[in-house]
Each structure stands twice: as C-alpha cells, then as structure tokens.
Amino acid sequence: MKKLLTLALAMLMVLSLAACGSSGTTEPSANSATSTEEGAEATDITTVEPGKLILATNCQFPPYEMVADGEGVYQGYEGIDIELATIIAEKLGLELQIDDMDFDSSLLAVQEGRSDILLAGLTYTEERDEVMDFTTKYATGVQVVIVKEGSDVTMDNLGEKLVGTQRGTTGYQYASAAPEDGGFGEDHVLAYDNGATAVQALVNGQVDAVIIDEAPAEQYVAANDGLTILPTAWVEEDYCIAVDEGNTALLDAVQAILDEMQADGTLDAIIAKYISAD
Amino acid sequence: MDPTALYESFKALEDPGFWQEAYMKFYNAWFYEDRWVTYFQGLLTTVEVTVIALILGVILGVVVATIRTAHDQQRLGRRNPVLGVVNLFCKIYVTVIRGTPMMVQLMIMGFVIFKSSRNFTMVGALSLGINSGAYVAEIIRGGLMSLDPGQSEAGRSLGLGYLDTMRFIVIPQAFKAILPSLGNEFITLLKDTSLISVIAGKEIVYFAKSIVTKTYEAMYPYVITAIMYLILVLIFSWLQGKLERRLRQSDRR
Numbered sequence: 001m002k003k004l005l006t007l008a009l010a011m012l013m014v015l016s017l018a019a020c021g022s023s024g025t026t027e028p029s030a031n032s033a034t035s036t037e038e039g040a041e042a043t044d045i046t047t048v049e050p051g052k053l054i055l056a057t058n059c060q061f062p063p064y065e066m067v068a069d070g071e072g073v074y075q076g077y078e079g080i081d082i083e084l085a086t087i088i089a090e091k092l093g094l095e096l097q098i099d100d101m102d103f104d105s106s107l108l109a110v111q112e113g114r115s116d117i118l119l120a121g122l123t124y125t126e127e128r129d130e131v132m133d134f135t136t137k138y139a140t141g142v143q144v145v146i147v148k149e150g151s152d153v154t155m156d157n158l159g160e161k162l163v164g165t166q167r168g169t170t171g172y173q174y175a176s177a178a179p180e181d182g183g184f185g186e187d188h189v190l191a192y193d194n195g196a197t198a199v200q201a202l203v204n205g206q207v208d209a210v211i212i213d214e215a216p217a218e219q220y221v222a223a224n225d226g227l228t229i230l231p232t233a234w235v236e237e238d239y240c241i242a243v244d245e246g247n248t249a250l251l252d253a254v255q256a257i258l259d260e261m262q263a264d265g266t267l268d269a270i271i272a273k274y275i276s277a278d
Numbered sequence: 279m280d281p282t283a284l285y286e287s288f289k290a291l292e293d294p295g296f297w298q299e300a301y302m303k304f305y306n307a308w309f310y311e312d313r314w315v316t317y318f319q320g321l322l323t324t325v326e327v328t329v330i331a332l333i334l335g336v337i338l339g340v341v342v343a344t345i346r347t348a349h350d351q352q353r354l355g356r357r358n359p360v361l362g363v364v365n366l367f368c369k370i371y372v373t374v375i376r377g378t379p380m381m382v383q384l385m386i387m388g389f390v391i392f393k394s395s396r397n398f399t400m401v402g403a404l405s406l407g408i409n410s411g412a413y414v415a416e417i418i419r420g421g422l423m424s425l426d427p428g429q430s431e432a433g434r435s436l437g438l439g440y441l442d443t444m445r446f447i448v449i450p451q452a453f454k455a456i457l458p459s460l461g462n463e464f465i466t467l468l469k470d471t472s473l474i475s476v477i478a479g480k481e482i483v484y485f486a487k488s489i490v491t492k493t494y495e496a497m498y499p500y501v502i503t504a505i506m507y508l509i510l511v512l513i514f515s516w517l518q519g520k521l522e523r524r525l526r527q528s529d530r531r
Contacts, residue, residue, distance in 0.1 A: 112496075127492075131494045164478075167487060186316070186480075190398075192478060197389075
C-alpha cells in the first residue's frame with residue numbers, strides 16, 4: 001500500500017512538472033525583442049523564444065534552401081530563403097535559428113507556435129492563407145514536370161501515368177485531387193518525403209514523371225543524367241513568406257524589410273546569385 | 279443529424295466555440311470529401327502487408343531456428359560440415375538484419391534492390407518479412423534450446439525418431455514458452471508497417487500524412503491513425519490470449 005502511494009505521488013510530481021514544461025514552451029512568450037540598430041519597427045514583435053527568430057524550412061529544396069557542402073551562408077545552410085531570413089533577422093535585431101524539417105512538418109510548425117517564420121519556397125494558396133499570414137510574393141514559382149529523356153509522357157497523358165511528388169507541396173495537392181477537380185486521383189500519384197527521393201524514384205523507373213518546382217527541378221536534372229523537363233509549365237504560382245495567423249506585428253515588420261529589399265535590389269541580387277537568368 | 283449539415287451550420291457561425299471548432303477539425307479530417315475511405319484503404323494495405331510479412335517471417339524463422347538449433351545441439355566431435363556452412367549463413371542473416379534499422383532496410387530494399395519495382399506494398403511486405411524472420415528465428419531458437427535435453431533424450435529412449443520426438447515432445451512444450459515473446463514480435467511487426475510510407479507504400483500513415491498536408495491540422499489524422507493501430511493490436515492480443523489459455527489447459531490437472 002505504501003509503495004503504491006509513493007508511486008502515485010511520484011507520478012503526480014512528474015506529471016505536474018510536465019504540465020509546467022508544456023505551458024512554458026507552447027505559449028509564445030510575450031517578450032518584446034528590442035532592436036538595437038533598427039529601432040522603431042522591431043519594438044513590439046512577439047517571437048516564440050525571446051531574442052530569436054526561428055525559421056522553419058525544408059533544406060532539400062535547392063536553390064531556395066539546401067544543406068551547404070561547407071560552411072554555408074548560415075549554420076551550414078545556404079540558399080535564397082536562407083539569405084533572406086538572415087537579412088530579416090539581422091534587421092529585426094534577432095538571432096536566427098534554422099529548424100530544418102520535412103516540408104509538411106514545416107507547414108505545421110509556424111501555426112503551432114514552434115517557429116516564427118516560414119520560408120521554404122512556399123506557395124501562396126487560399127487554404128494556407130486561412131491558417132497562416134502571408135507577405136507579398138518575393139519570387140515566382142513554376143511547377144514543372146520532370147520526365148526521363150525519350151519517354152512518351154506528355155502534359156496530356158500525365159493522368160494515365162504514375163506521378164511522383166513531394167508530400168505537402170502544391171504539386172502534390174493539385175495532382176492528387178480527384179479527376180473532376182483537375183487532378184489525377186490518389187491512384188496515379190505518389191508522395192515522397194522530399195523532392196530528391198521523388199527524383200530518385202524517377203531515375204529508378206518507379207514513377208513516370210515528377211511534378212516539382214522549377215528551380216529545384218533544374219538542379220535535379222543537372223545532377224542526374226537522362227532526365228529532362230517538359231517544355232510547358234504545369235502551374236505558375238507565387239512564393240511568399242508566412243508567419244503565424246494573427247501575428248501582424250511580425251508580418252508587418254517582415255513585409256517592410258521585404259519591400260525595402262525589393263526596392264534597393266538586394267532581393268534580385270540574391271536570386272541572381274543562385275539562379276542564373278536565361 | 280447529418281454530419282455535413284452540422285458542419286455547415288458551425289461554419290456559418292461568426293465565432294465558433296471550442297467544441298464546435300473541434301468538430302469542424304474532425305469533420306475535415308474524417309468526413310470531408312469521404313476522407314474516411316482513404317483511412318480504411320490504408321488499413322487494408324496495413325493488414326495485407328502484416329499478413330504477408332507474418333507468414334514470410336514465420337517460415338524464415340522456423341527454417342533458420344531449426345538449422346541453428348540442429349547445429350548447436352550436435353554432439354561434440356561429430357559435427358556435420360554441411361550444417362556448419364548453412365549455420366554460418368543463418369548467423370550472418372540474423373546478425374545483419376538485427377544490426378541494422380528497419381527503416382534503412384526498407385530504403386535499401388525500395389530504392390536499391392527493387393529499384394525498378396512499382397509494387398511498393400509487396401516490396402514493403404517482403405522487407406518486413408525478412409526483418410521479422412530474424413527475430414522470430416531467435417525467439418524459436420531460444421524456446422527449443424531452453425528445453426531440458428532430458429526431454430528429448432527420454433523421447434529417443436522410448437523409441438521415437440528425431441522428428442517424432444520434436445513433434446510430440448519438444449515443439450509442444452517450446453511453443454507454449456515462446457508464445458508471449460512471439461506475440462510481442464508480431465505486434466512490433468504490425469506497427470512497423472507504418473514505416474513503408476517512406477518508400478511510398480500507401481498504408482494508414484501515408485494517407486494520414488497526406489490529409490494533414492491538406493487540412494494543416496495534425497491532431498485528428500494522427501489520433502485516428504493511432505486508434506486504428508491500437509484496435510488492430512487489441513484484436514491481435516485478444517486472439518493471442520485465447521490461444522494461450524487453450525494451451526494452458528493441459529498444464530495442471
């Protein structure tokens with residue numbers, strides 16, 4: 001009896017401790033990060049961890065974000081989004097922390113208060129706008145179709161083939177929609193954890209085509225022999241930065257910095273650094 | 279009341295309360311556009327993969343365990359060289375499979391060995407079966423070796439052949455002893471089927487993940503998945519319990 005009692009008490013203590021822990025971390029601490037350099041615009045921003053800007057992204061999406069071979073731009077990562085985030089964090093006077101995760105997890109991270117900001121070659125959609133707040137677009141994304149050289153896959157017969165996609169991307173969502181909604185149905189679509197795996201499946205011949213954003217597609221095609229991109233784009237869309245729904249202070253601050261970068265040409269310079277204009 | 283009508287009525291509300299919000303999220307994860315069908319589609323694949331892997335695992339396990347036990351229980355100085363070679367292969371198989379993670383094995387099977395196969399479910403079932411075989415082999419070997427040698431000696435002294443001794447004396451006793459750990463292994467196997475989503479095997483987790491990417495709401499799809507696995511495991515352990523009780527009938531009289 002005594003033993004049982006001690007056990008119960010111990011459990012209670014552990015549980016109460018756990019309760020403390022969760023309430024401490026889940027609620028975004030209402031700390032105002034005071035910026036030292038920029039001052040005015042960054043005074044009333046709420047972040048998950050005071051003094052830190054946590055970026056959720058999926059670093060398998062070259063050239064927007066990728067794991068660098070060496071030092072990289074920041075903490076061993078590099079890419080357009082990483083450079084953008086570095087500048088944003090710097091201007092806000094916050095320390096940038098990059099959380100690299102699966103793309104579908106990164107979509108949830110922001111709205112669940114685990115990350116502050118989401119830059120992942122993220123396409124604006126209406127459904128996503130309901131759960132997150134978006135800035136204006138900073139780049140144009142095009143969904144393209146990668147096929148094997150000399151294969152008979154065209155835009156028209158894509159629906160009869162097996163298509164590989166990256167889970168959570170708009171490419172996956174459009175393709176896996178029912179045929180009456182303009183998709184191909186679940187039976188013709190496979191979702192992989194990242195784009196590289198989908199392309200690997202294409203090289204192996206496990207899928208007939210891969211639908212993915214143009215910029216990474218070009219890198220995958222360059223890295224693998226015998227692949228080619230179909231000439232017509234599948235869908236065209238806007239890449240935006242997202243923050244948690246309702247975090248207007250952060251959104252406005254990020255938007256201001258983005259506008260500034262667009263105006264003075266920094267944004268174009270960063271994009272040109274990774275994507276050679278042709 | 280019709281779930282869709284209820285959902286619409288909640289959606290029209292200006293400021294839905296906690297429970298109404300919860301219901302709408304659940305509706306999105308279950309009823310919306312007949313999403314529940316995909317969970318059951320996934321469940322079917324899960325059961326299919328489990329059954330195939332189970333059969334394969336048991337066959338592999340019995341064969342390997344028999345070879346290993348037969349080799350280890352030879353009398354000193356009378357070793358069979360052929361058995362030694364086969365035993366070595368069995369040992370390598372068990373070592374490699376037990377020494378590498380299930381997920382890595384799946385990826386090697388899916389993206390390297392069967393890289394031109396499109397039947398992801400079968401590739402998954404095959405890798406799970408091979409994986410399970412190694413564990414089952416060790417469990418069965420443990421059961422056979424744990425029995426007092428006096429048992430089979432007694433059988434042989436009574437004039438039974440090797441196979442008859444095994445069939446009537448050793449295996450019935452060993453089976454009873456290994457049943458709990460065997461059940462454990464099967465439950466692990468059942469839950470490991472969730473890993474085949476990494477090679478695009480379309481089981482429950484695959485569909486749950488794809489629903490999450492459409493609703494941006496992780497709780498209900500994953501909780502529903504967890505409940506489905508739990509129900510499967512409960513059914514399984516109930517069956518195992520029945521079998522154990524039946525086998526215990528001869529224990530004390």
